[in-house]
Amino acid sequence: MPLDDICIIRGYGCFDFLRAYNGKPFLFKDHYKRFKNSAKVLDLKVPLDEKKVHDIIIKLLKKNGLKNAHIRMVITGGQSPDAITSVKPNFYILMDKLIDLPQNLFEKGAKLITHDYKRLFPEAKTTTYMSAVRLQKEKKKKGAIEILYTNGGKIYEASTSNIFIIKKGKIYTPKNGVLNGITRKTTIKIAKTHKVIEKDISVKELFAADEVFLTATNKKVLPIVEIDGKKISNGKPGEITKELLSNLEEYIKENSK
Numbered sequence: 001m002p003l004d005d006i007c008i009i010r011g012y013g014c015f016d017f018l019r020a021y022n023g024k025p026f027l028f029k030d031h032y033k034r035f036k037n038s039a040k041v042l043d044l045k046v047p048l049d050e051k052k053v054h055d056i057i058i059k060l061l062k063k064n065g066l067k068n069a070h071i072r073m074v075i076t077g078g079q080s081p082d083a084i085t086s087v088k089p090n091f092y093i094l095m096d097k098l099i100d101l102p103q104n105l106f107e108k109g110a111k112l113i114t115h116d117y118k119r120l121f122p123e124a125k126t127t128t129y130m131s132a133v134r135l136q137k138e139k140k141k142k143g144a145i146e147i148l149y150t151n152g153g154k155i156y157e158a159s160t161s162n163i164f165i166i167k168k169g170k171i172y173t174p175k176n177g178v179l180n181g182i183t184r185k186t187t188i189k190i191a192k193t194h195k196v197i198e199k200d201i202s203v204k205e206l207f208a209a210d211e212v213f214l215t216a217t218n219k220k221v222l223p224i225v226e227i228d229g230k231k232i233s234n235g236k237p238g239e240i241t242k243e244l245l246s247n248l249e250e251y252i253k254e255n256s257k
């Protein structure tokens with residue numbers, strides 16, 4: 001990327017992040033659609049159609065000898081005559097081998113810290129993750145996996161994940177002001193008999209929940225057992241969360257043959 005790309009100077013760009021299993025990009029249609037939408041929100045355009053991008057990804061996976069991979073499709077504002085107008089955006093596809101979170105996090109559950117923040121253009125996956133990057137040291141010091149954004153007494157999403165809570169057998173997830181997570185959508189689909197209610201959720205409801213979990217492409221369904229040093233329920237992954245993780249893993253297996 002040129003050093004005077006306005007993604008570097010102004011933070012103007014968007015991307016999408018997906019996984020490939022068995023040499024096949026997983027839920028590619030959904031990721032491409034969201035990528036297109038993120039670009040539209042920023043007044044950018046994905047320069048290639050869905051099939052072209054898919055074909056390039058398949059080619060790159062083969063070329064790099066990757067079967068299971070992390071993939072990033074990125075559009076940056078590009079070089080600019082006045083250092084602020086985007087005239088010729090750049091498009092990149094990056095990939096690397098897939099690394100899963102350690103299994104014990106799924107078995108024992110993970111911790112969160114909260115931070116008062118709301119993302120600008122939450123429906124778009126922009127390249128601006130300033131708060132998240134700035135707080136990584138603090139997050140690690142506290143042994144947390146993620147930073148949960150709260151604002152005005154409500155919970156929104158974590159820095160790179162969506163959040164769900166469970167109370168009395170019912171599953172809830174914030175409806176507004178969050179990224180349309182592809183794993184969020186898939187989890188709602190595979191919840192089967194458990195209905196998922198999308199609504200505003202208060203911080204108070206979060207701490208009173210029976211179970212809490214995150215969803216994200218790189219975290220699947222991840223149980224959360226402690227937030228800001230306070231235990232959620234008995235401090236152990238809940239039964240419904242475990243069921244959803246197992247359903248999601250089954251869904252991934254079935255859909256990446």
Ligand code: PMP
Nearest residue numbers: 160161162179181182183216217
């Ligand atoms: N919210 C934000 C801000 C994110 O960056 C991500 C990661 N893409 C998510 C939620 C989860 O989305 P997905 O399930 O599509 O990975």
